[in-house]
Amino acid sequence: MENLFSFNLWHEPWITLEKPDGQMEVLGLEQALKRAHEFRAIYEPSPLVIVGIQRLLIAIVQDICKPQIPSDLRRLWLAGQFDDDKIAQFGATFAHRFDLFSKDEPFMQSADLPMKPDKASETVGYLVDEMPSGTAVTHFKHGSDEIKQLCPVCVAKGMLCVPAFASSGGRGIKPSINGVPPIYVFPIGKTLFESLCQCVLLPAFKPTIAEKENADTPIWKREPLIGRGIEITQVGYLHSLTFLARRIRLQPERVTQVCSRCGAHTEVVVKTMVYEMGESRPKEAAFWQDPFAAFRKQEAKPPIPVRPVVGKVLWRDFNALFLKEGSDTNKKKFLIRPSVLDQLDVEPWIDLFDLDHVQSLRCVGMRTNMKAKIFEWLDINFDVPLALLVDKNGGIQVGRAIECAEEGASYIFAIFKKEFNASAKNGERFEKLRQRMRDKYWAALAPSFRIFILALGAAPDRETELYRWVDVVCANALEAFENAAEQVGDDATSLRQRVQGELRCAAELKKLRKKYVPETEQEKTERETKKVKPKKNTRSNK
Ligand SMILES: [Zn+2]
Structure with a gap:
């Protein structure tokens, strides 16, 4: 009668994994790691x-492998798969800590x-109010009445x-360790094994204020007690990946029913739980730099x-998310890319590619109103040349390219307003067009940007x-601009405005x-001859 219920995430199948041929298999943590390749x-x-599953897997692999120097990472990668024995050892010590319904150590x-x-x-x-509704931009179901x-x-x-x-x-409900959720960036390899390998960190790339490795407490090493609204002053890296911002206790029932989220028949369901504020860091705590998030920094802020x-x-945000801006250290504003990407250029890790x-x-992120209201999520893959x-100067041209695109956008935006001088009557329609x-x-620039980035990698x-x-x-x-202007109208005034607008756009x-x-030699010559020619013409016309 010790444990009435049991669902152990180490042994029971629950993670759906995709094979290269598209076939799916559902595995528990142990098999997912053993067969990650x-x-x-x-x-x-x-x-x-x-992101949730990936960060748990990263934490477990990190705890199993504990790489200290670059050659540790190299060895891990070259083995082609995770070490079965080490995974089994981890399981023998900690598997009991992965049971959802354990009485004493849930x-x-x-x-x-x-x-x-x-x-x-x-x-x-409350655990799943991010259910997708399946539209192009995926929005969330709000409230939890359906669940x-x-x-x-x-x-x-x-x-x-x-x-x-x-x-x-x-009501005192605070966010998790990273505050309002950042965009998370993960290197992706050809297999789950490669992806996880690239996310395992050397000590130098962990948050600088993190607790030392031997004092770090991921959930499988922590006491299964979370103080209500407890403030954590010292956080280890693995603790951060498994930070319990909520104090939860599931209340399972044994009845055969259909799951409201996945539609599966289940003999054990959870309808209720205790759900309170759990761990947070003190307000005055030093900044926590998650290795999978990017940041902007302005002077002392x-x-x-x-x-x-x-x-x-x-x-x-390509530069901020992925690249180094160059060696200008006097800048007042600068970017901090995810430290997991800094690790990619460590020898001999880099020699592997x-x-x-x-x-x-x-990149995965969710947009909120900075509080509990969730608007949408994004999940986008980028291919970036190593x-x-x-x-160290990788971001220079990319930064200017984006700046130029932003200026282009603001030019046409401003000219459109000025030329068509949206009257109060038509204001709303013009604004929508604009x-x-x-x-x-x-949207039209996106594919060209991908091509530009790939070309930059190889460009001499x-x-x-x-x-x-x-x-x-x-x-x-x-x-x-032309496409939008065409839709303004075809009366005489609109047509005149359209021609003027297009000319103005072209000039700007x-x-x-x-x-x-910079001007080419040929352009320079052409410009200089043009300058001379009109003078001659005006004279001869007189
Ligand atoms: Zn389900």
């Missing part, structure tokens, strides 16, 4: 859950809380989102994580690639081009 990636409709929960529902119990729906009951697998997935994504929500912004395409290697990077990632013009402009002369990009931006801006974009692209 057989699978391409974790398969899961919610990217937030993928996984990610506080054992002092009741396992039976009482009047303080909350709906289990009546969850199977053990869905409960586990919901709980794993807490360390990376728990947000603040009034604490760094601000890069987060999704409404209406802003993610590649505009060819110089023309293109690294896949997956040559660019490891170059917004749509800007969105289309950014990156400036020439930048000049090509500037031409693409100008052509794209003019086209976006020419100036923009000049700012980024």
